[in-house]
Amino acid sequence: MSSSLPVTQALQSILPEGVLVRGRTVLCSGDAAMSTALLLVCAATQAGSWLAIVGVSDLGLMSACEQGVALQRTVLVTPTDNKKDWTSTVAAVADGFDVMMLEVPRDASESDARRIQTRIQARRNVLVLVETSRHATPRSVFAPDVVLHTQTTRWDGIEHGAGYVQSRHIGITVSGRRVPRAMQHVLQHVG
Numbered sequence: 115m116s117s118s119l120p121v122t123q124a125l126q127s128i129l130p131e132g133v134l135v136r137g138r139t140v141l142c143s144g145d146a147a148m149s150t151a152l153l154l155v156c157a158a159t160q161a162g163s164w165l166a167i168v169g170v171s172d173l174g175l176m177s178a179c180e181q182g183v184a185l186q187r188t189v190l191v192t193p194t195d196n197k198k199d200w201t202s203t204v205a206a207v208a209d210g211f212d213v214m215m216l217e218v219p220r221d222a223s224e225s226d227a228r229r230i231q232t233r234i235q236a237r238r239n240v241l242v243l244v245e246t247s248r249h250a251t252p253r254s255v256f257a258p259d260v261v262l263h264t265q266t267t268r269w270d271g272i273e274h275g276a277g278y279v280q281s282r283h284i285g286i287t288v289s290g291r292r293v294p295r296a297m298q299h300v301l302q303h304v305g
Contacts, residue, residue, distance in 0.1 A: 116136075117135065117136055117238075118131065118133035118134060118135050118136060119133060119134040119136065119157075119158040119161070119163055119212060119213065119240055120133060120134075120157040120158060120161050121133055121134055121154060121157050121158070122153055122156060122157045122182070124153065124301060125153060125154060125301075127299070128262070128286060128288055128299050128301070129260065129288075130260060130288075130292050130293055134154070134155075134158060134213070134240045135240070135259075135292075136212075136238040136239065136240060137234060137235040137238050137239070137240075138234075138235075138240060138241070138259040138260070138292070139231055139234065139240075139241040139242075139243060139256055139257070139258045139259050139260075140154065140240070140241070140242050140243070140258060140259065140260045140261075140262065140290075141242075141243040141245060141254055141256065141258035141260070141261045141262070141290070142154065142242065142243065142244055142245070142262050142264065143245040143246075143254075143261065143262070143263045143264065144246075144263045144264035144265050145246075145264060145265055145266050146264035146265070146266055146282070146284045147244050147245055147246045147264055148170075148172055148173065148177075148244055148246060149177070149181065149284075150262055150264050150284065150286070150301075151215055151242050151244045152177065152178050152181035152182075152183055153181055153182075154242055154262075155183060155213050155215060155242055156181050156182035156183045156184075157182070158212065158213050158240070159182075159183050159184035159187045159188060159213070160182060160184050162187070163187065163211075163212035163213055164187050164188075164189070164210070164211045164212055164213070165183065165184075165187060165188045165189070165211060165212070165213045165214070165215065166188075166189050166191055166207045166210070166211040166213070166214045166215070167188060167189070167190050167191065167214075167215045168191045168193060168203070168204055168207055168214060168215065168216045168217075169191070169192065169193050169200070169204075169216060169217050169218075169219065170215060170216070170217040170244055171217060172246060173190075189211070191203065191207055195219075197219075197221055197222070197226070200219060200222070200226075201222075201226045201229060201230070204216065204230050205229065205230060205233050208230065208233045208234055208237055208239055208241075209233075209237060211239060212239055212240065213239065213240045213241075213242065214234070214239060214240070214241050214242070215242045215243075215244060216230075216241060216242070216243055216244070217243075217244045217245075217246075218243060218245070218254060218255065218256065222255050223255060224255045226255070227254075227255040227256040227257070230256075231256060231257065241256075243256055243258065257291065258290050258291070259290050259291050259292040260288065260289075260290040260291075260292055260293060261287075261288070261289045261290040261293075262286050262287075262288060263286070263287040263289070264284050264285065264286050265284070265285045266282050266283070266284055266285075267283045267284065267285045267300065268282065268283040269281075269282045269283075270282065270283070270302075281302055282302075283300055283301070283302050284300070284301045284302075285298065285299070285300055286298070286299045286300070286301055
C-alpha cells in the first residue's frame with residue numbers, strides 16, 4: 115500500500131507534500147469548501163481508490179462527476195441523527211474506504227473526533243472534512259493536519275448581468291498542524 119494518494123495537478127503545489135498522505139485529515143472550509151473537497155478527492159478515485167461520502171448535505175452528484183470524481187467508486191452514507199450511532203457509523207465506514215469525505219454535525223464532540231481520527235490513522239485512510247459555514251476561521255472539533263480555507267475572489271463569464279459562469283478564482287489559505295507557516299494561493303477553477 116502506497117503511503118499517499120494522488121491529487122489533481124492544480125492542488126499539488128497547494129498541499130504541503132503535493133499529495134494526500136494516508137492517515138491524515140484535511141479540512142476544507144469557506145464558501146468553496148465543497149468544490150475544493152471534490153477536487154481534492156477526484157484524482158484518488160480516478161486512480162482506483164474508493165470514496166465514502168458521509169453525511170454531506172449539500173452534495174450534488176452531477177457536480178461531483180463534473181469535478182472528476184469517479185462515481186463508480188463512490189458510496190454515499192447517511193448516518194442517523196443519534197450521536198452514538200453517528201460516531202459508530204463513521205468509524206465503521208473508515209474500515210472499508212481509502213478516502214472518507216465527512217460533514218461534521220454541530221453536536222459532535224472532541225472525543226468523537228479523536229476516536230474517528232485515531233481510526234483513520236490506524237487504517238491509513240484519508241479523511242476530508244467539509245465545513246461550509248461562512249466563518250472567517252474554521253471551528254472544527256477535529257485537529258486537521260491541513261486546513262484549506264477558501265474564499266471566492268472573482269467569477270469569470272458574467273458581465274453586467276448577462277452571460278454564464280465560466281470559472282471562478284478561489285483564494286485558498288493553507289494552514290494546519292503539518293504546515294510550517296500559513297500560505298496564500300489563488301486557484302482558477304473551471305466548472
